[in-house]
Amino acid sequence: MARRSAPEVNAGSMADIAFLLLIFFLVTTTIETDSGISRKLPPPQEENIEPPILKQKNIFVVELNKNNDLLVEEAPMELKDLREAAIKFLDNGGGQGVEACTFCQGAKDPSSSDNPTKAVISLRNNRETNYSAYIAVQNELVAAYTTLRNREANRLFGKSFEQMEKDLKDVNYAGNKESLKEDIKQIQFMFPEKLSEAEPKK
Amino acid sequence: MSKFKKKKSGDLPAISTASLPDIVFMLLFFFMVATVMRQNTLMIENKLPTADQIEKLDKKDLVMYIYAGKPSSRYRASAGSEARIQLNDKFADVSEVKAFILAERASKREELVPFLTTALKVDGDTNMGLVGDIKKELRDVQALKINYTTRTGSAMDNFN
Numbered sequence: 001m002a003r004r005s006a007p008e009v010n011a012g013s014m015a016d017i018a019f020l021l022l023i024f025f026l027v028t029t030t031i032e033t034d035s036g037i038s039r040k041l042p043p044p045q046e047e048n049i050e051p052p053i054l055k056q057k058n059i060f061v062v063e064l065n066k067n068n069d070l071l072v073e074e075a076p077m078e079l080k081d082l083r084e085a086a087i088k089f090l091d092n093g094g095g096q097g098v099e100a101c102t103f104c105q106g107a108k109d110p111s112s113s114d115n116p117t118k119a120v121i122s123l124r125n126n127r128e129t130n131y132s133a134y135i136a137v138q139n140e141l142v143a144a145y146t147t148l149r150n151r152e153a154n155r156l157f158g159k160s161f162e163q164m165e166k167d168l169k170d171v172n173y174a175g176n177k178e179s180l181k182e183d184i185k186q187i188q189f190m191f192p193e194k195l196s197e198a199e200p201k202k
Numbered sequence: 203m204s205k206f207k208k209k210k211s212g213d214l215p216a217i218s219t220a221s222l223p224d225i226v227f228m229l230l231f232f233f234m235v236a237t238v239m240r241q242n243t244l245m246i247e248n249k250l251p252t253a254d255q256i257e258k259l260d261k262k263d264l265v266m267y268i269y270a271g272k273p274s275s276r277y278r279a280s281a282g283s284e285a286r287i288q289l290n291d292k293f294a295d296v297s298e299v300k301a302f303i304l305a306e307r308a309s310k311r312e313e314l315v316p317f318l319t320t321a322l323k324v325d326g327d328t329n330m331g332l333v334g335d336i337k338k339e340l341r342d343v344q345a346l347k348i349n350y351t352t353r354t355g356s357a358m359d360n361f362n
Contacts (some may be wrong), residue, residue: 034259039350135251135350139253199334
C-alpha cells in the first residue's frame with residue numbers, strides 16, 4: 001500500500017492556548033516580599049531571677065510612646081537623628097583600664113557608655129504604639145550597628161561587614177570560609193547587638 | 203522588455219504572525235518561573251512597613267508565616283474591625299500561636315527544626331500590643347528566630 005503522508009496539524013490556535021495560560025499566570029502572580037529585619041528573641045526567663053546590674057551610663061533608653069513619639073534618654077528626638085545618636089553612644093568608649101575600648105573613635109565621654117561590648121540599647125514601647133513606627137526604630141538601631149561593624153571590618157579586613165556576610169553565603173566564594181567565619185565572629189564580638197526590649201506597658 | 207517588469211500589487215503584504223506563539227511562550231515561561239503561588243489567602247489588610255536594613259529569607263520551606271492586621275472589608279462584619287491574627291487561612295487567637303508553631307515543627311524533618319524562622323507579616327497600622335503578645339507566645343515555645351517582613355524603602359516613610 002502506498003504510504004500517505006500525515007496531514008499537517010494546524011498550529012494556528014497555539015497562540016490562543018499560550019495566551020490563555022499567560023493570562024492565567026499573570027493573574028495569579030504575586031511577587032512575594034520575603035525579606036525583612038531578622039531578629040532573635042531572648043529565651044523565656046525563669047520567674048524570680050535577679051536582673052543583672054548594669055551601670056546607668058551603659059544603657060541607652062529608646063522609648064516609643066502611644067502617640068508614636070520617639071523619646072531618647074527621656075528627651076524627644078526626630079527619627080532621622082536616632083541613628084547618629086545610637087552610633088555616638090555605642091562608639092563612645094569612655095571606659096578606663098580593663099574596660100577601655102581600643103578601637104572606638106567616639107568622644108570618650110565618661111558619662112556615656114564604657115565599651116561597645118557593655119553598651120545596651122533598651123527599647124521600650126507602649127501597647128498602643130504603631131507597628132510601623134516600631135519597625136522604623138528597629139531599622140535605625142540595626143543600621144547603627146551595621147555602620148559600626150562595617151567601619152571596623154573595613155579597617156581590619158579591608159571589606160565591609162555586609163560584604164563578608166554575603167561572601168559567607170556565596171557558594172562561589174574563592175577564599176577560605178573558615179577564616180571568614182572567624183573574622184565575622186570577631187567583628188560581632190566587638191559590636192555585639194545588645195538590644196533589650198521591655199514588655200510593653202499597658 | 204515587459205519580461206523584466208515586476209508584478210506590482212497595490213496592497214501591502216500581510217505581516218507574518220508565525221512567531222507570535224514564540225513570543226507569547228517566552229512571556230508565559232517568564233511568568234511561570236517568577237510565580238510564587240500564595241500559600242494563604244489573606245483575610246486581613248497587609249500593608250507592610252518599609253525598612254532598609256533587610257535580610258532575605260532564602261529557604262522558603264523553613265519559614266512559618268504569621269499574619270496580623272485589621273480584617274479586610276469582606277470579613278469586617280463577622281470578624282470586627284480590631285486587628286486580628288491569621289494563621290493558615292483562618293483567624294486565630296493569640297493562644298493558638300503555640301499550637302500552630304508546634305504543628306509546623308511536627309510537619310518538618312527533625313534535623314531542620316532548629317533552622318525554622320517565623321516571619322511576622324504584620325500590617326503597619328497594628329498596635330504593638332498584639333505584636334508583643336505574639337512575641338511572648340513565640341518565646342514560650344522557643345521559636346526565637348523571627349523576621350519582621352518589610353518592604354524595601356526608607357524607614358522614614360513609616361511616619362507618614
